[in-house]
Amino acid sequence: MLAEIITIGDEILxxxxxxxxxxxxxxxxxxxxxxxxxxxxxxxxxxxxxxxxAEAHHRANIILITGGLGPTKDDITKKTLAEYFNxxxxxxxxxxxxxxQIFKKYNRPLLDVNKLQAQVPANCEVILNKNGTAxxxxxxxxxxxxxxxxxxxxxxxxxxxxxxxxKLKTSxxxxxxxxxxxxxxxxxxxFLAQRIxxxxxxxxxxxxxxxxxxxxxxxxxxxxxxxxxxxxxxEVNRYAQKISERVANVVAAHEDLPLEKVxxxxxxVKGFTLSVAESCTGGYISHLFxxxxxxxxxxxxxxxxxSYELKESILGVKxxxxxxxxxxxxxxxxxxxxxxxxNFKSDYAIAVTGVAGxxxxxxxxxxxxxxxxxxxxxxxxxxKFTFGSKRAQNIERTAISALGMLNTLxxxxxx
Amino acid sequence: MLAEIITIGDEILxxxxxxxxxxxxxxxxxxxxxxxxxxxxxxxxxxxxxxxxAEAHHRANIILITGGLGPTKDDITKKTLAEYFNxxxxxxxxxxxxxxQIFKKYNRPLLDVNKLQAQVPANCEVILNKNGTAxxxxxxxxxxxxxxxxxxxxxxxxxxxxxxxxKLKTSxxxxxxxxxxxxxxxxxxxFLAQRIxxxxxxxxxxxxxxxxxxxxxxxxxxxxxxxxxxxxxxEVNRYAQKISERVANVVAAHEDLPLEKVxxxxxxVKGFTLSVAESCTGGYISHLFxxxxxxxxxxxxxxxxxSYELKESILGVKxxxxxxxxxxxxxxxxxxxxxxxxNFKSDYAIAVTGVAGxxxxxxxxxxxxxxxxxxxxxxxxxxKFTFGSKRAQNIERTAISALGMLNTLxxxxxx
Numbered sequence: 001m002l003a004e005i006i007t008i009g010d011e012i013l014x015x016x017x018x019x020x021x022x023x024x025x026x027x028x029x030x031x032x033x034x035x036x037x038x039x040x041x042x043x044x045x046x047x048x049x050x051x052x053x054a055e056a057h058h059r060a061n062i063i064l065i066t067g068g069l070g071p072t073k074d075d076i077t078k079k080t081l082a083e084y085f086n087x088x089x090x091x092x093x094x095x096x097x098x099x100x101q102i103f104k105k106y107n108r109p110l111l112d113v114n115k116l117q118a119q120v121p122a123n124c125e126v127i128l129n130k131n132g133t134a135x136x137x138x139x140x141x142x143x144x145x146x147x148x149x150x151x152x153x154x155x156x157x158x159x160x161x162x163x164x165x166x167k168l169k170t171s172x173x174x175x176x177x178x179x180x181x182x183x184x185x186x187x188x189x190x191f192l193a194q195r196i197x198x199x200x201x202x203x204x205x206x207x208x209x210x211x212x213x214x215x216x217x218x219x220x221x222x223x224x225x226x227x228x229x230x231x232x233x234x235e236v237n238r239y240a241q242k243i244s245e246r247v248a249n250v251v252a253a254h255e256d257l258p259l260e261k262v263x264x265x266x267x268x269v270k271g272f273t274l275s276v277a278e279s280c281t282g283g284y285i286s287h288l289f290x291x292x293x294x295x296x297x298x299x300x301x302x303x304x305x306x307s308y309e310l311k312e313s314i315l316g317v318k319x320x321x322x323x324x325x326x327x328x329x330x331x332x333x334x335x336x337x338x339x340x341x342x343n344f345k346s347d348y349a350i351a352v353t354g355v356a357g358x359x360x361x362x363x364x365x366x367x368x369x370x371x372x373x374x375x376x377x378x379x380x381x382x383x384k385f386t387f388g389s390k391r392a393q394n395i396e397r398t399a400i401s402a403l404g405m406l407n408t409l410x411x412x413x414x415x
Numbered sequence: 416m417l418a419e420i421i422t423i424g425d426e427i428l429x430x431x432x433x434x435x436x437x438x439x440x441x442x443x444x445x446x447x448x449x450x451x452x453x454x455x456x457x458x459x460x461x462x463x464x465x466x467x468x469a470e471a472h473h474r475a476n477i478i479l480i481t482g483g484l485g486p487t488k489d490d491i492t493k494k495t496l497a498e499y500f501n502x503x504x505x506x507x508x509x510x511x512x513x514x515x516q517i518f519k520k521y522n523r524p525l526l527d528v529n530k531l532q533a534q535v536p537a538n539c540e541v542i543l544n545k546n547g548t549a550x551x552x553x554x555x556x557x558x559x560x561x562x563x564x565x566x567x568x569x570x571x572x573x574x575x576x577x578x579x580x581x582k583l584k585t586s587x588x589x590x591x592x593x594x595x596x597x598x599x600x601x602x603x604x605x606f607l608a609q610r611i612x613x614x615x616x617x618x619x620x621x622x623x624x625x626x627x628x629x630x631x632x633x634x635x636x637x638x639x640x641x642x643x644x645x646x647x648x649x650e651v652n653r654y655a656q657k658i659s660e661r662v663a664n665v666v667a668a669h670e671d672l673p674l675e676k677v678x679x680x681x682x683x684v685k686g687f688t689l690s691v692a693e694s695c696t697g698g699y700i701s702h703l704f705x706x707x708x709x710x711x712x713x714x715x716x717x718x719x720x721x722s723y724e725l726k727e728s729i730l731g732v733k734x735x736x737x738x739x740x741x742x743x744x745x746x747x748x749x750x751x752x753x754x755x756x757x758n759f760k761s762d763y764a765i766a767v768t769g770v771a772g773x774x775x776x777x778x779x780x781x782x783x784x785x786x787x788x789x790x791x792x793x794x795x796x797x798x799k800f801t802f803g804s805k806r807a808q809n810i811e812r813t814a815i816s817a818l819g820m821l822n823t824l825x826x827x828x829x830x
Binding site for chain 1: 432775
């Protein structure tokens with residue numbers, strides 16, 4: 001079963017907002033066995049919308065449309081849909097009651113322009129909008145399902161969860177899609193591909209392997225399409241296991257999780273705690289951990305020690321170390337990580353110090369020079385990296401490399 | 416001049432990643448006077464890509480394609496482009512040297528599959544990829560420009576900034592677009608709109624005003640289209656000044672800068688220093704500041720004090736305060752911010768503590784309860800906020816609110 005998502009609105013096309021709705025919708029559809037064939041973002045323009053609908057009609061069975069349902073003049077989705085289906089408008093009692101209730105709740109006078117929101121194309125079934133005044137619309141036309149929803153994320157999400165997904169499940173006999181992801185760290189895409197080439201070549205045509213690389217990590221994702229869910233799951237797991245065994249030395253997780261979450265989960269199981277001493281990443285590593293719910297069970301916190309003074313006062317780095325070897329040195333990063341373990345009383349710690357750039361580089365230590373240390377109570381590992389000239393990337397690469405090093409140190413304990 | 420963006424890759428269509436590239440590209444194109452007509456996301460599928468290219472050809476003058484350029488089998492953009500243009504492959508010396516240099520730098524053996532990355536369709540001009548092995552490609556075909564770039568954001572961004580945007584500017588006679596942005600903090604969109612309604616109504620048709628709201632901030636962006644750059648600039652500046660004067664009490668900057676950068680710049684001029692004590696934001700505020708080059712002149716660092724112990728040991732919060740009033744209280748946040756000023760020896764400090772969720776809430780302090788403090792050496796301001804139930808939003812709202820409070824405190828000093 002194929003779907004197409006059409007997002008309507010100039011704000012996406014001028015780059016004012018990032019379209020996060022489509023990824024969410026795509027994920028939800030995938031989970032019920034509907035494959036998204038294309039996502040198109042078009043402007044609030046009658047002809048352009050009509051064209052997009054006609055094209056989608058040829059590609060997909062289910063067409064989901066978001067945006068352009070507001071009460072103002074620039075929102076033309078509803079009237080364009082009526083034109084596309086060649087029908088007139090009717091007033092929906094259900095939608096009108098909803099609009100009235102919302103205005104009553106917020107104690108605002110009901111304007112004529114708001115009453116108009118209850119007018120819908122004659123051939124639609126209304127999808128109730130519990131979080132806003134614009135009704136969603138379900139059309140069954142010429143062998144295709146068209147679904148129009150507001151662009152406001154939480155209004156759309158509510159409609160999808162409450163009405164659209166359940167209704168799609170009962171309307172179609174959907175196939176199963178099984179995804180299985182293996183997270184690898186520390187080996188490039190092409191090297192991985194070489195190592196598992198024969199396994200990849202042996203995959204049946206209904207199972208696809210994708211390489212999803214991201215700064216020092218590669219996700220290997222197997223996707224299988226079919227009707228027998230149990231058999232599919234079994235089949236995918238078997239191939240996943242073959243791959244995992246082959247590249248076992250770089251596998252960090254058998255789920256689609258970010259590396260820092262994998263680390264938090266591993267550490268939580270063992271009751272380990274973690275602290276950080278961040279210089280050049282300036283809080284980014286802490287942020288990666290603390291964005292995850294439940295991180296406080298493992299992550300105690302740490303220091304963002306940008307200045308020499310804070311490296312000394314919070315972390316106990318020796319004054320002579322800083323002045324003799326500089327803030328970006330093996331000696332300093334070692335004292336930082338060991339200071340974190342000692343002062344923050346954690347089982348493990350990460351420390352990073354480097355020249356993120358664009359300024360601050362020298363001949364000895366050009367922009368992109370970074371020292372990273374990870375430590376347990378018994379062992380400290382330090383490593384020097386030479387990244388590039390871009391600040392944001394240096395921060396990101398430093399963080400990912402530090403996570404990779406901590407993951408390796410944790411694996412040593414496991415074995 | 417119209418452009419279309421085609422993103423290629425199953426990872427977008429299954430919702431595994433959010434397409435942030437398109438919004439970035441659209442914004443950059445807009446800045447040089449190119450309008451994006453449509454954004455399409457299609458799968459790694461030969462026929463589908465061919466169809467998308469042919470459709471885009473009818474709609475746009477410039478077609479920008481991202482993704483599908485990796486060395487592995489699932490990446491088929493390059494070969495599909497060669498088929499679309501009906502040309503063979505040639506080896507690009509420039510691209511080969513680049514691949515060789517990258518492998519040499521990282522001291523990895525060059526595989527045949529990597530050498531293949533230097534093979535490009537015969538009709539293309541290579542766009543150098545300084546950050547990766549896949550070359551970008553520029554095609555001039557049948558009155559249209561086609562540009563193929565990797566999907567990895569920083570590889571794509573580098574190519575756009577270094578080659579594509581300058582080359583588009585010289586290839587086409589583009590109209591001038593002048594943007595002027597005013598950053599306001601602390602007043603809602605509709606209230607601002609009411610205050611400047613008459614100025615907005617007096618704008619000539621070639622100048623547009625957009626309201627760009629984002630969590631407690633609204634950017635007012637004037638955009639002018641025309642041929643005489645100097646006259647346009649002059650005209651836009653005059654309207655911008657009118658607006659700035661009208662809403663002077665909420666204007667934080669007359670440039671399109673993030674609030675934390677505005678704060679860093681203001682503080683740098685005065686020689687002020689800043690430290691932070693972060694609990695529920697877990698490093699995110701530090702990260703906001705330190706992502707900006709030169710932040711070390713102002714930002715000394717601080718503590719990510721997730722645990723009670725670290726609040727005591729690094730910040731000097733009293734044990735009895737924590738046990739009597741809890742970690743999320745006015746007393747604790749006050750001691751945190753004053754501890755930061757004292758221990759980190761900064762002129763200003765920010766402290767935040769709250770229940771980010773989804774766990775950890777109580778009847779007294781439900782998820783979303785946050786205390787924020789900002790302080791100078793002489794003055795401490797504390798404020799309680801009640802946000803929602805989503806962790807990521809609570810972290811973001813807390814950070815933005817803290818920046819707003821610091822900006823207000825700094826403004827008091829100025830006046």
